[in-house]
Amino acid sequence: MIAMVSPETGKTTFLVSLCAGPGGFCEQGAKVLILGNEERTTRTKLRAIQSCAGMTRSEIADNPDLATSRYLRVRDNLIMKDVQEWDLDRISNYCRMIKPDVLIVDQADKVGVSGQFNSSHERLRELYRCLRELAKRHDCAVIGVSQASAEAEGKTRVDFSMMEGSKTGKAAEADVVLGIGKHSGTNEDGEPDHTRFLTISKNKLSGYHGSIPVMIEPEIGRYTE
Numbered sequence: 001m002i003a004m005v006s007p008e009t010g011k012t013t014f015l016v017s018l019c020a021g022p023g024g025f026c027e028q029g030a031k032v033l034i035l036g037n038e039e040r041t042t043r044t045k046l047r048a049i050q051s052c053a054g055m056t057r058s059e060i061a062d063n064p065d066l067a068t069s070r071y072l073r074v075r076d077n078l079i080m081k082d083v084q085e086w087d088l089d090r091i092s093n094y095c096r097m098i099k100p101d102v103l104i105v106d107q108a109d110k111v112g113v114s115g116q117f118n119s120s121h122e123r124l125r126e127l128y129r130c131l132r133e134l135a136k137r138h139d140c141a142v143i144g145v146s147q148a149s150a151e152a153e154g155k156t157r158v159d160f161s162m163m164e165g166s167k168t169g170k171a172a173e174a175d176v177v178l179g180i181g182k183h184s185g186t187n188e189d190g191e192p193d194h195t196r197f198l199t200i201s202k203n204k205l206s207g208y209h210g211s212i213p214v215m216i217e218p219e220i221g222r223y224t225e
Contacts, residue, residue, distance in 0.1 A: 001176040002108075002128070004146040004163055006153055009180050010196060010216045010223070011145060012039070012047055015104060017223040019078060020048040025102050026074035033100035034080045035091060037110045041080035048078060051221035087112030088130050095138045105131070108144030109165060125169030132173050146170065154184030157211050159201035177202040181211075196223065 005011040019025045019032045026032055036044060049060065053070040060067040079098060083091065088111060095103060105111060113130055117123040128144065135142040152162040158179030160171035171177050181197040199211040215224050 001141070001143045001178060002146050002160075002163075002170060002174045003143055003178050003180070004148045004152075004158065004160075005180040006148045006158070006182075009182055010218065011106075011180070012044055013051075013216055013218055013221050014180060014223055015106065015143075015145070016044060016048040016051045016221050019102070019104070020071075020074050021051040021222050022054075024051075024074070026052075026077040029077065030101040031077050031099070032079070032102045032104065033095070033098050034078070034104045034106065035083045035086070035094075036080065036106050037082070037084045037086065038107050041082050045080055047221040048074075048080075050219075054220050054222070056219045085112070087114070088127070088134065089114075092134055092137065095134065095140065099138070100140050102141045102143065103135070103138070104143045104145065106145040107147065109146055121166040121169045124166045125173060128170045128173035132175075144174075148179060152179070152181065154182075156181045156183060156197040157199050158197075159199060161201075171202055174202060175204040176200065194218070 034041065034044060049067055049071045052074050053067045055067050091111065108131065109124060111127060113123060113127040115126055131142050131144055147164040148158055148162050149164045152158045158181040160177040161167050163170055179199045179201060181199060183193050183195060194216045196214050196216050197211045198214060200209055203209055217224060
Protein backbone atom coordinates (compact mmCIF):
# COMPACT_ATOMS: atom_id res chain seq x y z
CA MET A 1 0.00 0.00 0.00
CA ILE A 2 1.07 3.58 -0.63
CA ALA A 3 -0.01 6.23 1.86
CA MET A 4 0.54 9.73 0.52
CA VAL A 5 0.08 13.01 2.31
CA SER A 6 0.99 16.69 2.12
CA PRO A 7 3.16 18.29 4.84
CA GLU A 8 1.41 19.31 8.07
CA THR A 9 -1.58 17.10 7.37
CA GLY A 10 -0.99 14.45 10.04
CA LYS A 11 1.13 11.74 8.46
CA THR A 12 2.88 10.52 11.61
CA THR A 13 -0.33 10.68 13.62
CA PHE A 14 -2.02 8.53 10.99
CA LEU A 15 0.74 5.93 11.16
CA VAL A 16 0.83 5.63 14.96
CA SER A 17 -2.96 5.62 15.18
CA LEU A 18 -3.10 2.84 12.61
CA CYS A 19 -0.52 0.78 14.51
CA ALA A 20 -0.64 1.68 18.20
CA GLY A 21 -4.10 3.20 18.62
CA PRO A 22 -7.13 1.32 19.96
CA GLY A 23 -7.93 -1.64 17.71
CA GLY A 24 -4.78 -1.00 15.65
CA PHE A 25 -2.42 -3.53 14.10
CA CYS A 26 -0.43 -4.08 17.31
CA GLU A 27 -3.47 -4.58 19.52
CA GLN A 28 -4.71 -7.14 16.98
CA GLY A 29 -1.48 -9.10 17.51
CA ALA A 30 0.51 -8.08 14.43
CA LYS A 31 4.22 -7.35 14.74
CA VAL A 32 4.81 -3.93 13.17
CA LEU A 33 8.17 -2.59 12.02
CA ILE A 34 8.40 1.15 11.30
CA LEU A 35 11.53 2.24 9.44
CA GLY A 36 12.09 5.98 9.51
CA ASN A 37 14.48 7.88 7.27
CA GLU A 38 12.96 11.33 7.81
CA GLU A 39 12.30 12.43 11.41
CA ARG A 40 13.83 10.50 14.31
CA THR A 41 11.75 7.53 15.40
CA THR A 42 12.13 8.63 19.05
CA ARG A 43 9.54 11.31 18.25
CA THR A 44 7.36 8.72 16.51
CA LYS A 45 7.57 6.47 19.58
CA LEU A 46 6.37 9.29 21.84
CA ARG A 47 3.38 9.79 19.55
CA ALA A 48 2.75 6.04 19.60
CA ILE A 49 2.65 6.14 23.42
CA GLN A 50 0.20 9.05 23.22
CA SER A 51 -1.98 7.16 20.74
CA CYS A 52 -2.01 3.97 22.76
CA ALA A 53 -2.51 5.64 26.13
CA GLY A 54 -4.88 8.36 24.92
CA MET A 55 -2.82 10.95 26.79
CA THR A 56 -1.34 14.32 25.88
CA ARG A 57 2.36 15.04 26.32
CA SER A 58 1.74 17.00 29.50
CA GLU A 59 -0.40 14.18 30.90
CA ILE A 60 2.38 11.70 30.15
CA ALA A 61 4.92 13.95 31.86
CA ASP A 62 2.65 14.19 34.93
CA ASN A 63 1.90 10.46 35.08
CA PRO A 64 4.54 8.46 33.18
CA ASP A 65 3.76 5.23 35.04
CA LEU A 66 0.17 5.25 33.78
CA ALA A 67 1.29 5.94 30.22
CA THR A 68 3.87 3.14 30.40
CA SER A 69 1.39 0.63 31.78
CA ARG A 70 -1.07 1.37 28.97
CA TYR A 71 1.66 1.20 26.34
CA LEU A 72 2.67 -2.28 27.52
CA ARG A 73 -0.24 -3.83 25.63
CA VAL A 74 1.37 -2.95 22.28
CA ARG A 75 5.05 -2.40 23.15
CA ASP A 76 6.29 -5.86 22.21
CA ASN A 77 4.55 -5.70 18.82
CA LEU A 78 5.92 -2.31 17.76
CA ILE A 79 9.53 -1.91 16.60
CA MET A 80 10.98 1.33 15.27
CA LYS A 81 14.34 1.86 13.59
CA ASP A 82 16.13 4.87 12.12
CA VAL A 83 17.32 3.87 8.64
CA GLN A 84 18.81 6.97 7.03
CA GLU A 85 20.79 5.98 3.91
CA TRP A 86 19.54 2.37 3.98
CA ASP A 87 18.93 0.63 0.65
CA LEU A 88 16.50 -2.16 -0.19
CA ASP A 89 19.01 -4.93 0.43
CA ARG A 90 19.69 -3.75 3.95
CA ILE A 91 15.97 -3.38 4.65
CA SER A 92 15.37 -6.89 3.34
CA ASN A 93 18.08 -8.33 5.59
CA TYR A 94 16.60 -6.55 8.60
CA CYS A 95 13.14 -7.90 7.79
CA ARG A 96 14.62 -11.38 7.61
CA MET A 97 15.78 -10.93 11.19
CA ILE A 98 12.69 -9.18 12.63
CA LYS A 99 10.03 -11.08 10.64
CA PRO A 100 7.34 -8.36 10.77
CA ASP A 101 3.72 -8.85 9.83
CA VAL A 102 3.50 -5.19 8.78
CA LEU A 103 6.40 -3.10 7.46
CA ILE A 104 6.05 0.69 7.22
CA VAL A 105 8.71 2.70 5.37
CA ASP A 106 8.65 6.43 6.06
CA GLN A 107 9.52 7.88 3.56
CA ALA A 108 9.69 5.12 0.96
CA ASP A 109 10.84 7.40 -1.88
CA LYS A 110 14.17 7.99 -0.10
CA VAL A 111 15.15 4.31 -0.04
CA GLY A 112 18.07 3.44 -2.30
CA VAL A 113 17.52 1.00 -5.17
CA SER A 114 20.21 -0.40 -7.46
CA GLY A 115 20.17 0.13 -11.21
CA GLN A 116 20.60 2.83 -13.84
CA PHE A 117 17.62 5.00 -14.69
CA ASN A 118 16.98 7.69 -17.27
CA SER A 119 14.68 9.65 -14.99
CA SER A 120 13.52 9.86 -11.38
CA HIS A 121 10.07 8.43 -12.14
CA GLU A 122 11.70 5.30 -13.60
CA ARG A 123 13.70 4.87 -10.38
CA LEU A 124 10.57 5.31 -8.26
CA ARG A 125 8.59 2.77 -10.26
CA GLU A 126 11.40 0.22 -9.85
CA LEU A 127 11.66 1.03 -6.14
CA TYR A 128 7.99 0.34 -5.54
CA ARG A 129 8.14 -2.81 -7.66
CA CYS A 130 10.96 -4.02 -5.42
CA LEU A 131 9.00 -3.13 -2.29
CA ARG A 132 6.15 -5.25 -3.60
CA GLU A 133 8.53 -8.16 -4.15
CA LEU A 134 9.93 -7.61 -0.65
CA ALA A 135 6.40 -8.00 0.75
CA LYS A 136 6.06 -11.35 -1.02
CA ARG A 137 9.52 -12.52 0.03
CA HIS A 138 8.96 -11.81 3.72
CA ASP A 139 5.21 -12.54 3.76
CA CYS A 140 4.30 -9.16 5.23
CA ALA A 141 2.15 -6.17 4.36
CA VAL A 142 4.22 -3.18 3.22
CA ILE A 143 3.06 0.41 3.58
CA GLY A 144 5.23 2.91 1.75
CA VAL A 145 4.72 6.49 2.91
CA SER A 146 5.04 9.00 0.09
CA GLN A 147 4.81 12.75 -0.27
CA ALA A 148 1.91 14.25 -2.20
CA SER A 149 2.68 16.93 -4.78
CA ALA A 150 1.84 20.62 -4.41
CA GLU A 151 -1.34 19.88 -6.37
CA ALA A 152 -2.75 18.19 -3.25
CA GLU A 153 -2.46 21.26 -1.01
CA GLY A 154 -5.85 22.19 0.40
CA LYS A 155 -7.61 19.33 -1.38
CA THR A 156 -10.00 16.99 0.39
CA ARG A 157 -9.66 14.29 -2.28
CA VAL A 158 -6.04 13.29 -2.80
CA ASP A 159 -5.69 10.60 -5.47
CA PHE A 160 -2.72 8.81 -7.03
CA SER A 161 -2.36 11.42 -9.78
CA MET A 162 -1.12 13.81 -7.07
CA MET A 163 1.92 11.77 -6.03
CA GLU A 164 5.19 13.64 -5.89
CA GLY A 165 7.70 12.48 -8.49
CA SER A 166 5.45 9.98 -10.27
CA LYS A 167 1.81 10.34 -11.26
CA THR A 168 1.25 6.72 -12.31
CA GLY A 169 4.49 4.74 -12.04
CA LYS A 170 4.37 4.20 -8.28
CA ALA A 171 0.63 3.60 -8.30
CA ALA A 172 1.01 0.90 -10.95
CA GLU A 173 3.05 -1.20 -8.51
CA ALA A 174 0.72 -0.78 -5.50
CA ASP A 175 -2.31 -2.83 -4.55
CA VAL A 176 -3.82 0.06 -2.57
CA VAL A 177 -3.24 3.81 -2.78
CA LEU A 178 -4.54 5.93 0.10
CA GLY A 179 -4.32 9.73 0.17
CA ILE A 180 -4.93 11.98 3.17
CA GLY A 181 -6.54 15.32 2.36
CA LYS A 182 -7.87 18.29 4.30
CA HIS A 183 -9.60 21.61 3.86
CA SER A 184 -7.44 24.64 3.23
CA GLY A 185 -7.05 27.18 6.05
CA THR A 186 -8.87 27.19 9.37
CA ASN A 187 -12.48 27.16 10.51
CA GLU A 188 -14.55 30.37 10.49
CA ASP A 189 -13.80 30.88 14.19
CA GLY A 190 -10.06 30.74 13.49
CA GLU A 191 -9.58 27.35 15.13
CA PRO A 192 -7.66 24.60 13.31
CA ASP A 193 -9.78 22.34 11.12
CA HIS A 194 -9.18 18.78 12.33
CA THR A 195 -11.25 17.15 9.59
CA ARG A 196 -9.29 14.81 7.33
CA PHE A 197 -10.35 12.78 4.30
CA LEU A 198 -8.96 9.30 3.57
CA THR A 199 -9.30 8.68 -0.17
CA ILE A 200 -8.72 5.25 -1.66
CA SER A 201 -8.05 5.84 -5.35
CA LYS A 202 -6.70 2.37 -6.16
CA ASN A 203 -7.82 -0.84 -4.52
CA LYS A 204 -7.00 -4.28 -5.91
CA LEU A 205 -7.89 -5.97 -2.61
CA SER A 206 -11.59 -5.23 -2.13
CA GLY A 207 -12.44 -2.95 -5.05
CA TYR A 208 -13.74 -0.15 -2.82
CA HIS A 209 -12.95 3.39 -3.97
CA GLY A 210 -14.01 6.58 -2.27
CA SER A 211 -13.35 9.19 0.43
CA ILE A 212 -13.99 8.73 4.15
CA PRO A 213 -14.17 11.77 6.45
CA VAL A 214 -12.38 11.33 9.78
CA MET A 215 -11.09 13.53 12.59
CA ILE A 216 -7.50 13.93 13.71
CA GLU A 217 -6.74 14.37 17.42
CA PRO A 218 -3.12 15.56 17.32
CA GLU A 219 -2.95 16.06 21.09
CA ILE A 220 -3.25 12.31 21.67
CA GLY A 221 -1.99 11.01 18.31
CA ARG A 222 -5.20 9.48 17.01
CA TYR A 223 -7.49 9.45 14.00
CA THR A 224 -11.15 8.89 14.88
CA GLU A 225 -14.43 8.58 13.00
